[in-house]
Amino acid sequence: MYDYLIVGAGLFGATFAYEANKRGKKCLVIDRRNHIGGNIYCEDIEGINVHKYGAHIFHTNNKEIWDYVNQFTEFNGYINSPIANYQGQIYNLPFNMNTFNKLWGVITPQQAKEKIEEQKLNAGITQPKNLEEQAISLVGTDIYEKLIKGYTEKQWGRPANELPDFIIKRLPVRFTYDNNYFNDKFQGIPVGGYTRIIEKMLEGSEVKLGVDYFKEREELSKTSRKIVFTGMIDEFYNYEFGVLEYRSLRFETELIDNENFQGNAVVNYTDPETPYTRIIEHKHFEFGNQEKTVITKEHPTEWEKGDEPYYPINDQKNTELFRKYKELAEIEENVIFGGRLANYKYYDMHQIIASALNCVNKELQKNNKVLQNENQ
Incomplete structure (x- = not known):
């Protein structure tokens, strides 16, 4: 009998x-894929660690979380500095003075702010109601048309003026x-x-x-006292209220007989x-010299x-649907829900770790109280 499935x-x-194992709990971990790691799994191809499910760059302001992950491996000094290719023209991301100078020839921050304000006024946007208006209010029409609109519409499969404004609010400028x-x-990126x-x-x-899990649910459920479920919450409840929606990705990976494809x-x-949103060249995450x-190539x-x-x-629509599933989850006595799919929420890696640590600490503190009460 396991403490946790x-x-x-x-x-x-x-x-x-x-964390549970460290505290003496016995865990059985299962996954429907043939590898561990979920979406952060790296596959070795010709000595290059390939991020099989898209680029993952670890970043956080939380020193405790940073120290926590560094106990498992060394991190390198990789700094995420993506670039944008618009019809053969290269621009820096995030949108910064290099971007503004390339587009408009401006040199000072004041000149850039005036240009953005001018374009925002010309667009007549005061209270942004959708992603398109939010983006223009942040960076003006030129950057929106060249560097946001096409990418975003490919990513989400919907017109930008039909997408909610909050999607773009985390955009760094x-x-x-x-x-x-x-x-x-x-x-940084973990070495190896x-x-x-x-x-x-x-x-x-x-x-x-x-x-x-769903093919062997009955037998697996008998093996443990509690379940920690990190899959899709609507699937757990057999889509009782309906199906929560996602965007998916198709990855086209290629080994090239060239030491440096895109720099x-x-x-x-x-x-x-361009049918894909981005090209990842994996060796550059670890400064490879293979x-x-x-x-x-990532195809949404x-x-x-x-x-x-x-x-x-x-x-x-999906937020309201998730709320119904969450209400069911909250009354479960022997199931703990956690992670991106169970919470129907996009998380960065440091947020996932913090969430898991918080969850396991609450769970084990609760267990200790139960044991204390039983022993009194």
């Missing part, structure tokens, strides 16, 4: 397993010549890839791969004609049941 060997499940995409104090972290987290737990880890293709290189796709879910569509 953990459904999903991704970052949430592995963190929970590590800087009036400095700083190409670092993140403002966070701590940033993310899979190493998960391997170390899962030491001491039993792991079974290629196991579909940067991430290049976004922001024109609407004779060959591996690239991945409409999600259907059975596809891999990547980005929750947090519009009003």
